[in-house]
Amino acid sequence: xxxxxxxxxxxxxxxxxxxxxxxxxxxxxxxxxxxxxxxxxxxxxxxxxxxxxxxxxxxxxxxxxxxxxxxxxxxxxxxxxxxxxxxxxxxxxxxxxxxxxxxxxxxxxxxxxxxxxxxxxxxxxxxxxxxxxxxxxxxxxxxxxxxxxxxxxxxxxxxxxxxxxxxxxxxxxxxxxxxxxxxxxxxxxxxxxxxxxxxxxxxxxxxxxxxxxxxxxxxxxxxxxxxxxxxxxxxxxxxxxxxxxxxxxxxxxxxxxxxxxxxxxxxxxxxxxxxxxxxxxxxxxxxxxxxxxxxxxxxxxxxxxxxxxxxxxxxxxxxxxxxxxxxxxxxxxxxxxxxxxxxxxxxxxxxxxxxxxxxxxxxxxxxxxxxxxxxxxxxxxxxxxxxxxxxxxxxxxxxxxxxxxxxxxxxxxxxxxxxxxxxxxxxxxxxxxxxxxxxxxxxxxxxxxxxxxxxxxxxxxxxxxxxxxxxxxxxxxxxxxxxxxxxxxxxxxxxxxxxxxxxxxxxxxxxxxxxxxxxxxxxxxxxxxxxxxxxxxxxxxxxxxxxxxxxxxxxxxxxxxxxxxxxxxxxxxxxxxxxxxxxxxxxxxxxxxxxxxxxxxxxxxxxxxxxxxxxxxxxxxxxxxxxxxxxxxxxxxxxxxxxxxxxxxxxxxxxxxxxxxxxxxxxxxxxxxxxxxxxxxxxxxxxxxxxxxxxxxxxxxxxxxxxxxxxxxxxxxxxxxxxxxxxxxxxxxxxxxxxxxxxxxxxxx
Ligand code: ZN
Ligand code: ZN
Ligand code: FE
Numbered sequence: 001x002x003x004x005x006x007x008x009x010x011x012x013x014x015x016x017x018x019x020x021x022x023x024x025x026x027x028x029x030x031x032x033x034x035x036x037x038x039x040x041x042x043x044x045x046x047x048x049x050x051x052x053x054x055x056x057x058x059x060x061x062x063x064x065x066x067x068x069x070x071x072x073x074x075x076x077x078x079x080x081x082x083x084x085x086x087x088x089x090x091x092x093x094x095x096x097x098x099x100x101x102x103x104x105x106x107x108x109x110x111x112x113x114x115x116x117x118x119x120x121x122x123x124x125x126x127x128x129x130x131x132x133x134x135x136x137x138x139x140x141x142x143x144x145x146x147x148x149x150x151x152x153x154x155x156x157x158x159x160x161x162x163x164x165x166x167x168x169x170x171x172x173x174x175x176x177x178x179x180x181x182x183x184x185x186x187x188x189x190x191x192x193x194x195x196x197x198x199x200x201x202x203x204x205x206x207x208x209x210x211x212x213x214x215x216x217x218x219x220x221x222x223x224x225x226x227x228x229x230x231x232x233x234x235x236x237x238x239x240x241x242x243x244x245x246x247x248x249x250x251x252x253x254x255x256x257x258x259x260x261x262x263x264x265x266x267x268x269x270x271x272x273x274x275x276x277x278x279x280x281x282x283x284x285x286x287x288x289x290x291x292x293x294x295x296x297x298x299x300x301x302x303x304x305x306x307x308x309x310x311x312x313x314x315x316x317x318x319x320x321x322x323x324x325x326x327x328x329x330x331x332x333x334x335x336x337x338x339x340x341x342x343x344x345x346x347x348x349x350x351x352x353x354x355x356x357x358x359x360x361x362x363x364x365x366x367x368x369x370x371x372x373x374x375x376x377x378x379x380x381x382x383x384x385x386x387x388x389x390x391x392x393x394x395x396x397x398x399x400x401x402x403x404x405x406x407x408x409x410x411x412x413x414x415x416x417x418x419x420x421x422x423x424x425x426x427x428x429x430x431x432x433x434x435x436x437x438x439x440x441x442x443x444x445x446x447x448x449x450x451x452x453x454x455x456x457x458x459x460x461x462x463x464x465x466x467x468x469x470x471x472x473x474x475x476x477x478x479x480x481x482x483x484x485x486x487x488x489x490x491x492x493x494x495x496x497x498x499x500x501x502x503x504x505x506x507x508x509x510x511x512x513x514x515x516x517x518x519x520x521x522x523x524x525x526x527x528x529x530x531x532x533x534x535x536x537x538x539x540x541x542x543x544x545x546x547x548x549x550x551x552x553x554x555x556x557x558x559x560x561x562x563x564x565x566x567x568x569x570x571x572x573x574x575x576x577x578x579x580x581x582x583x584x585x586x587x588x589x590x591x592x593x594x595x596x597x598x599x600x601x602x603x604x605x606x607x608x609x610x611x612x613x614x615x616x617x618x619x620x621x622x623x624x625x626x627x628x629x630x631x632x633x634x635x636x637x638x639x640x641x642x643x644x645x646x647x648x649x650x651x652x653x654x655x656x657x658x659x660x661x662x663x664x665x666x667x668x669x670x671x672x673x674x675x676x677x678x679x680x681x682x683x684x685x686x687x688x689x690x691x692x693x694x695x696x697x698x699x700x701x702x703x704x705x706x707x708x709x710x711x712x713x714x715x716x717x718x719x720x721x722x723x724x725x726x727x728x729x730x731x732x733x734x735x736x737x738x739x740x741x742x743x744x745x746x747x748x749x
Contacts, residue, residue: 003032003046003077008057010068011377012041013096014141016127018085019169020062025083028053032078035086036140039407040096046077063128064101064268068380085164097133097141097376097438100213100355102270102299104129106167111301117156122195122302123180123349126167129268133376134214135173137352139438143172147350154179181349183302186334195302198345199309206342207231209319209333213300214355214372215326216319216333218340222246223312225283231315232285234340236322240608241287243272243294243357245303246313251295253280254313260362269373270299271358274705286315291618294359299373302347318356323421328354353434354427355414364708365724370401370731375414376439379726381405381739382481384488388742392432393447394456395734396472398500398609399727400428403734404441405742410482411439412726412735419455429459447741449475449733451503468741472502472733473513474522476698478743479736480728481519484721488743492518493721494525494683494692496711498588498675499699500540500609500730501533509533511587511699512645514682516690519743526682528591529553529644530584532576539590542605543612546590547597549576551655554648559655564603588675588701591647592616595671598654599664610703617704620668628666631657632673637681645682650674669706676710687718694719702728 008017013036021034021043030048034041045053058067107124110116118124125131138145143153153161157176160168168174175181183194190197198208202219205227210217218235220227222244232238244254248265251257255275257265264273272294287293296316298304307314318326319337327333328351333344359369367374381388391405397420402413413435417424435441447468448460460467470478477495486493495515504510504524512528531549533539539546544564551560552573561569576582589610596612597603601619606612635653637645650671657667683695695718702708702723712720726732 001047001077002050003044003075004050004054004072005075006043006045006054006057007039007071008041008043008067009039009071011064011066011096011098014098014132014172015064016062016169016171017041017065019127019164020060020065021057022083022085022164024053024056024060028056031080031083033080033084033086044075044078044080046075046080063104064098097136097139099269099373099375099377100132100134101129101268101373102297103301103304107301108304111304118176120305121177121180122183122300122305122347123173123175124301125171125173125175127169127171128167130171130173131213133353134355134372135349135352136438139440141172146172147352148173148175150350151175151180181347183345183347186344186346194345195305196309198306198343201343202310202314205230207234207340209337209341209344210302210306210316211330211333211345211347212303214351214353214357215328216337217316218319218337220315221310221312222282222286222315225285228283228285228315231317231340235317238607239288239611241290241294242315242317243296244282244286244313245296245298245307245316247307248297250313251275251297252278254278254282255293255295258363264360264362265295265297267373269358270297271360271373272296274359274361274368282313289615289618291621296357302345306345323418324423325417325427326354326356361705364705364712364722366703366705366708367723367725367727367731368703368729369399369415370412370727371414374725376411378409378411379483379735380485381408381410381742382485382487382490385739385742385746387746389444389745390442391445391447391738391741392436392441392443393734393737393741394432394460395737396449396456396502396730397451397454399730400424400456401731401734402428402432402435403738404435404439404443405738406439406441410735410738411435412732415731425455428456432459445741445745447734447737449502449737450505468737468744470737470740471505471522473497473499473510473515473699474517475733475736475740476728477515477517477522477696477736478519478740479726479732480696480698480721480723482735482739483723483726483732486721488519488746490518492516492690492692493694493696494687495522495696495698496679496683497699498679498701498707500589501585501587509583509585509587511585511589512591512679513586514679514686516686516692519739520747525642525686526645526679528586528588529646529648530586531590531594532579532582533585533587533590534572534576534582536581536583540593540609543593543597543601544603545572546594547603548572550591550594550647550651551598552576554651556652556655563600588699589613591675592701594651595654595668598651599658599667601664610700613701613704616668616671617706619665620672621706623663623665623669627662628669629673631662631666632670632677635670635674637674637678641685642682645678647678650678672707672710676707676714680711680714694721697722698728698732700729
């Protein structure tokens, strides 16, 4: 008789993999056992159809599993008579935590069945769905170490939990109306069913705080203009787009959802997906000036009940004070959100970990915010990194996220926010301790940005461990390489890094770069001609400052005098001239702001980061016809060789086009195309000179779908590496820092 030892690696713990193997074994007459250990799942199998059994491990894997590989070797038969699920190994044996998953179709079917004991139960879940990372307090993943520990299982739930043939076998958050969490409304009163009552209040135009999976949302009826404006006024959030929640049917009414969009919406991660506006319109106040709306499907049973009861889409924006982290506790919600809301839809399952909704796009595929549903998913490190030590990388100042390296895997943590905010920084420190604890992480090396004043950098140095400082745009390049599995010794590539700002090794501020390099190092081949960031941080908020700098540079100072007559021009120019709080920068993000300012698009102040650039993208995407190309091709591209790339001809073309009555749409498009031509010219020269045919696209500007598409199609003769599952923005920075630190360590051995 034959026997095999089968090792399965990947996301195979906490996803019902052991009962799945047990069921396969029953079906195929295989005997032996299955267990979880530090490397994944280990199976001893004997008797039966072992080849078929092994193939089915991959082909029929449970919904939430991701099998990276299966290693099989002959073993000594034991003469086993049954197939068992063996107890997990010692503490620390189960190393994988699965991301939270949207409620599955089977659970929804039960909830809709008046005869089922979980009819309309707001906390239904099973092995194939439900909360994970948001309820875990420690490993191994057992109910005792989750926020479900407060709810002892009733006999019926315990029977399901203990039955390997049941969909709820070892589903840690299993619960029912008899034993599990419950929902209530504050202030109480009204209809007997709290969800029905919440819907009635929303339909009356009230603002409600809704406790969700990874935090509280603020909700209003998305079709009620007054309610939307009330929420904006109370939250003091004039323009930043609100996320929307609706059923697929509702989404199709208000948005254009392609097949790829629907696939992403219905992914177990259930992210917010950016979709083009459709035939029916929602109030403009939902997302002023934006061509896309962010939609998500209801992803918890509670959301499903609520959206069904409202029968219309809801605004579901994160429940926080401006700039602060999302609220997760009930008392905290009453305390902090009291000024915004008319009531609360509460529940009594604690949120162990704050996780915002992820924000993604299906085409071109991109992740703008990596959080709920994606984290703590891991990324296998590329070939050559097998012996990388344990590393923690702390990212940048904006869109902070931490990255851990351990056992050949990189774990890019969840979106934390802007570390300028003291409470967000506190959350960053908590997350650092939390990840270290949960993943039993003991780093030998710390990686961070080159910028000495970033809070994350200071924290890195305070660890008392060897620190690797990584240049910001080199980190962007490396994060894209790592995501694409580029080998450690894969050779140099060209990197087109269009970004906000990051400190360069020369002490100036970089951000519009053509780099040449790999994990080991880089050189700067081309860059946008620097302009002063007049007023430092103020330049990022007030587009007119960047417009003034670029107009003066382009010899259009007189024009600037006219259009910015109401601004303190003399003082501003003095600062620029003397360099006082006006560092020179090649930032592409600030060039977007400058062009927006020149065209009169929110020149005074941006109410959120990226507002001007997003409006420019929206305008450019609405441009059609040949005129836009003629405009763009009429702008000379300054240089195809190494060195600075001067935007002055483009700035002059924008102004003269505007004076000649060209449309903003066409001008905005012409700017996008000019940027592509100018930057790729430098990249192609670098590639030709060095015999390279691979180019990386990274940096925050690649959240701009039009820009990403223009580069992709223009560079189609090259191998283009772009971000698909990690953010091109600073949310991906820590991954790049981590692999660069690993490369440095491995080279130094
Ligand atoms: Zn389920
Ligand atoms: Zn129960
Ligand atoms: Fe950046």
